[in-house]
Amino acid sequence: MLSYFSRVWAARYFWVHLALADLRSRWRRSFFGVTWSIIQPLGLTLLLTLVFSRLFNTDIVTYAPYILSGIIVWEYISANTVGGSLSFVQADAYIKQCNHPLAIYTLRGVVGSAIVLMLASLSLYGWVAVVLPQNIGWCWLATLTIYPILALIAWPVSTILAYISARFRDVPHALGLVMQSLWFVSPVYFEAKMFQNGGLHALVDYNPIYHILQLIRAPLLQGQWPTVSNYMFSIGTAVFFGVVAILVGYKSERKVIFYL
Numbered sequence: 001m002l003s004y005f006s007r008v009w010a011a012r013y014f015w016v017h018l019a020l021a022d023l024r025s026r027w028r029r030s031f032f033g034v035t036w037s038i039i040q041p042l043g044l045t046l047l048l049t050l051v052f053s054r055l056f057n058t059d060i061v062t063y064a065p066y067i068l069s070g071i072i073v074w075e076y077i078s079a080n081t082v083g084g085s086l087s088f089v090q091a092d093a094y095i096k097q098c099n100h101p102l103a104i105y106t107l108r109g110v111v112g113s114a115i116v117l118m119l120a121s122l123s124l125y126g127w128v129a130v131v132l133p134q135n136i137g138w139c140w141l142a143t144l145t146i147y148p149i150l151a152l153i154a155w156p157v158s159t160i161l162a163y164i165s166a167r168f169r170d171v172p173h174a175l176g177l178v179m180q181s182l183w184f185v186s187p188v189y190f191e192a193k194m195f196q197n198g199g200l201h202a203l204v205d206y207n208p209i210y211h212i213l214q215l216i217r218a219p220l221l222q223g224q225w226p227t228v229s230n231y232m233f234s235i236g237t238a239v240f241f242g243v244v245a246i247l248v249g250y251k252s253e254r255k256v257i258f259y260l
Contacts, residue, residue: 001246007101015104019111037119041071048189058191062221065128069217070188072120076150077209078179079113080106084158085165085172092260102253103245106158110151118147121216128220135223142225146215152238153212156245163252166259186210208237 008015027033045068052067053060084106088095091105121143129136165171186209187195195203204210211233218226 004101004103008104008107011100011104014098014100015108016111018105018108019115022108022112023115034119037116038123041068041075041120042123044071052189056191056194061131063191065124065131065221066191066217067189068124068127069220070213072117072124073146073150073213073216074183074188075120076113076117076154079116080110080154080158081161081179082172082175083113084109084154085161085175087158087162088166088256088260089162089169095257095260102162102256103155103159103249106162107155109158110155113154114147114151117150124216124220132221132223135220137219137223139219139223139225142219143216145226145231146212149215149234149238150212153208153234153241156238156241159245160241160248163248163256166256167252182209187213206233208233212237 027036030036045064048067048071049060049064052058053063087105087109088102091108094100094105095102125140125143161171161175183189185203186207187204188209192204192210195201211230214230215226215234218224218230
């Protein structure tokens with residue numbers, strides 16, 4: 001296993017180049033370019049906040065950054081599940097010509113999405129600093145932990161899905177439905193207290209998405225450090241999917257070339 005990761009590291013210039021090439025392609029010939037990573041979540045936040053704050057009678061000042069944090073994290077998760085499942089299929093030309101570890105092709109997407117996430121997060125930090133200045137403190141340092149933890153979850157998840165999707169091409173289509181379902185049962189846009197008041201505590205207490213979101217929401221929106229439970233669920237999720245990805249890769253990596 002160490003030799004496998006050493007090969008991934010040895011190919012770092014290759015997958016970093018691919019990740020940056022994806023970003024350049026994404027913003028090529030765009031007037032606003034990289035700033036679209038900030039404009040898009042802000043525009044969607046304004047729209048959703050105006051609607052949901054009326055429907056749920058919530059304070060627009062605190063609800064807006066709540067929605068914004070949900071948007072940027074959910075976009076990262078969605079990009080590395082639905083998009084990540086196609087990693088091997090889209091990189092079939094490289095896979096057929098180069099003897100690199102297949103995990104670099106999902107890592108490519110994880111790195112590119114992480115850059116977009118960090119850019120989008122700038123708008124969240126700025127917004128909270130303006131509307132909730134009382135929350136500024138040392139606890140904000142805890143928000144930095146969400147980036148490596150999310151990456152450690154997204155990489156194995158997208159790798160598992162890429163292996164399955166190489167064999168079964170219906171997987172990306174099915175994932176659209178799965179992700180939409182997860183969105184409805186997770187406190188991404190809806191506040192956690194709505195689930196709790198409705199007797200749906202399990203959808204919050206045992207939902208890894210909630211605990212991942214708390215890594216950035218607790219410091220910014222509540223001025224508090226994330227709880228030990230938040231870190232345990234988040235890191236536990238990363239370990240679980242990491243182990244599954246290793247097992248799946250060990251059995252399936254050599255077979256992928258025949259499915260492409």
